[in-house]
């Protein structure tokens with residue numbers, strides 16, 4: 001059986017990093033496990049590919065029975081072409097040991113045209129390279145391609161009624177750019193084949209290529225020598241400067257010479273705190289922050305989903321859609337805490353129920369603490385756009401938002417345990433061990449979002465009632481954490 005050496009994806013992998021290509025071919029089992037969010041992205045990509053076929057309906061499908069039988073698709077494609085078919089999905093070609101499957105091949109009046117579908121909102125350099133290797137294999141298989149295009153998502157599309165696929169997708173010809181890159185293909189293919197055939201793993205050190213253009217799935221192997229806390233965790237330090245440290249042999253924070261560094265003052269504080277184990281507390285700033293809070297005090301957190309194909313009326317591709325919140329309420333500084341929450345039914349548009357309940361739960365006065373204000377504010381602004389009849393009440397909520405992240409972002413309170421991060425997941429364990437995400441089944445927002453999306457798409461497997469409880473527990477802990485964090489801030493100034 002013919003076993004092609006390269007595919008479209010291994011070609012792109014090889015362009016990113018020779019070692020990644022080699023490990024993929026010879027040490028596949030070393031790959032890091034696929035995260036659930038990456039799996040969701042893959043699944044969404046597949047769904048987008050299938051939906052885009054409707055742009056060119058009534059085609060024949062050359063897909064293999066399974067991935068291991070992909071070579072059979074080459075014969076199938078050829079048969080379809082010879083039989084006069086004019087629209088072929090997953091048209092697969094093999095040339096020079098490279099196999100590549102094109103999403104849609106269409107014979108129009110002026111000749112064959114190639115369409116590759118991407119669940120992204122723009123054409124990137126990587127997509128051009130990807131299209132070029134496809135073009136190369138197709139034309140060298142004897143098919144004269146008149147044009148090649150990327151079909152991508154139009155992020156300006158707003159769903160009104162049924163999905164209008166002609167509006168949802170944008171077809172962008174990349175023919176000229178493909179022709180520009182094409183002369184490089186034979187040498188690149190030769191180079192990558194030599195790497196695969198080499199007896200030794202290429203010596204490639206870690207670098208910015210490890211996450212450009214994609215997060216490499218061999219980081220678990222190559223980054224083993226980087227400790228859990230390193231120069232790569234210095235907050236707001238750009239990638240280039242992080243690798244400058246690394247390339248000078250500086251990996252841990254205590255190796256940094258603070259007298260001879262271009263780090264900014266906050267970054268120096270982070271390094272100093274690590275070296276000296278010191279806790280930074282700017283009591284005046286914290287006192288002023290707490291003194292400005294108005295009761296009743298609300299602690300609010302949202303969960304959202306996003307999908308390339310808009311799921312609800314008046315929503316856009318990839319727009320974050322609220323489906324859940326938790327709010328803890330403290331009427332006076334000394335009163336007990338109340339709790340309210342919302343989790344939509346996955347069978348309906350979650351937003352209207354969300355709006356009605358949040359207006360009820362958040363009252364009309366008192367400050368509303370959120371953690372990272374930009375997120376909650378922008379979601380409320382989106383809701384005003386869709387439900388203008390609630391604009392006044394939602395604006396009232398927006399005007400009362402305050403950001404509990406500020407004292408940590410500005411390093412008014414910093415402990416080395418926060419490891420340069422001011423996310424709630426880093427701040428909470430540094431301040432208290434009363435609460436922890438470790439015991440929860442759902443531990444982060446990405447999982448919550450993926451879970452709810454699966455429920456909407458009817459792909460969720462398991463007990464939905466149990467999972468809903470876990471979603472509620474997770475979101476509730478986010479706002480409990482905020483209550484706890486404020487308590488700690490109050491303690492340090494007293």
Ligand code: SF4
Pocket residue numbers: 016017018019020021023204205206207209210211216217218219222223
């Ligand atoms: S982690 Fe980095 S160095 Fe290692 S294979 Fe991947 S891209 Fe190459």
